[in-house]
Amino acid sequence: MRDSPYEVLDERFRRLFNPTAHVETLATGCRWAEGPAYFPAGRYLVWSDIPNDRMMRYDECSGTAAVFRQPSNNSNGNTLDRAGRLVTCEHRARRVTRTEFDGSITVLADRYDGRRLNSPNDVVVRSDGSIWFTDPTYGIDSDYEGGRAESEIGRSHVYRIDPQTGELSIVADDFIKPNGLAFSPDETRLYVSDTGRTHDDRHPAHIRVFDVRNEKSLSGGEVFADCTAGLFDGFRIDEGARIWSSAEDGVHCIATDGTLIGKIRVPETVANVCFGGPLRNRLYICGTTSLYSVYLFDNGTRTF
Template identity: 65%
Template sequence: MSYFEAIDPRFSQYMIPVCSLETLHTGMRWAEGPVYFADGRYLVLSDIPNNRMLRWEEETGQVSVFRYPSGFSNGNTRDRQGRLVTCEHGNRRVTRTEPDGTITVLADRVGGKRLNSPNDVVVKSDGTVWFTDPPYGILTDYEGHKAESEIGGCHVYRCDPQTGEVAVVADDFVKPNGLAFSADERQLFVADSGRSHAPDAPHHIRVFDVTNGGRLTNGRVFATIDPGIPDGFRLDEDGNLWVGAGDGVHCFDATGKLIGKILTPETVANLTFGGPKRNRLFIAATSALYAVYVNARGIQAP
């Protein structure tokens, strides 16, 4: 049985038939937030309920603990200086790891109130940090610390590390989740995974136009995810969006049409392109980290 499904003939061009879906590591409770370090040939990912981050070495395949405790870390990315930026459910904050290993808090409050549990994060070329803040880390003690929301809503934020300003850029989401900029940064894609706790809630990805002033306008639904909910996602150089879903990775073309799937044994939470040529798709799916080479390249990342 093939691990991929071509819903549109165009998807076949991105698959390499001689390449298999590889299992790189297992034993996690909820794998999330993979981020690839091209300069070190390794990948870091979160194992949220186990309150740790793991490091997978590309050259040896060895896995070690990168950070424990991790503050129940979730999404990760790198800024333009190559520093690790992390969303921490348990500490309800977004942090940056400096070259010497010290941790700088970028955002933990807005209007004097604690954030819910930052989930996923991206860094724009101007250095601003954009992140989502659903309540998953405060709903139970399983992936954070159970608590009431101080904000009373779940929003998308922009943080300016230079000034410390944290501003709401979108406040009409049920549970904002994964997010990513288009290659030219003129659009921002944001998932709403509201259906995780309510069957009639959103399970789609919206796309916004980004103004020069950093505001979001013209929000509209880009694609609906089924089965499951949209979680993390990445874009390739052709403008396709590769999205974590209930049965694997869903690939949408630039118009929002589903063209194919990479089928996995477990629900996919997040993914990233990596490898020296950015043509290896790393997939964080519940208890395991998977990878597959594809005939596509992720858009350039730090």
């Protein structure tokens, strides 16, 4: 019997996947695939290939992949805003940008209090239009994913861009290396991963959870889940409030109580994931060199 990619650790996971649905390799040839973002209107996915300084595009209808943008300023995380425009974290330019409908680029944030950001990493847009992003130092730690430089800020924070004023504010300042982030379905909670262990074995490899106060600030921040295989990098949250997170051995599914209930094994270290397809039940997976996907059952797994 062919080995299954699914590992059930809790019976709650069993109803979420179809045992006959296999993990498919859609494209390969990347150096570090990251930042997938799905465009429903065009049925295509854009993702970053950071060291190759390019963004890629996968066409869901034709099943083909091609370069979307090159150079890309060593782009990393991507998402869509409420109007369907692409919002991108750029390592090399140390900024967050928006791609307008005519293809022009608008800079949304590149400095805080007059000092350049480190290297914005991952980004999410709330329903009020505010943009939340993480800013660790991975893009300035070396020339591989950006350009080596000293941090002007001296720390790695989580930021919020105000939708009316464009003002940039720090919403969390006690991370080592803040990385992936996502809101709960009702947007009352924000989950943020800390991948500080890349720099020191004593540092975190977990996801924390915050309460969103007055739509502009955070409270709490307790550890929600520890990673059991490598690091939690990028992740998404489904309509049932479960987390589907990247990890060293594939994708980890974490229940609302913080329990790891199952895994989808992938042959490469996973950096990020994204839901797509007309029913949002197709999980796109950015592995190290490749883009993968797998179809899930529609049991509250659909998400934007």
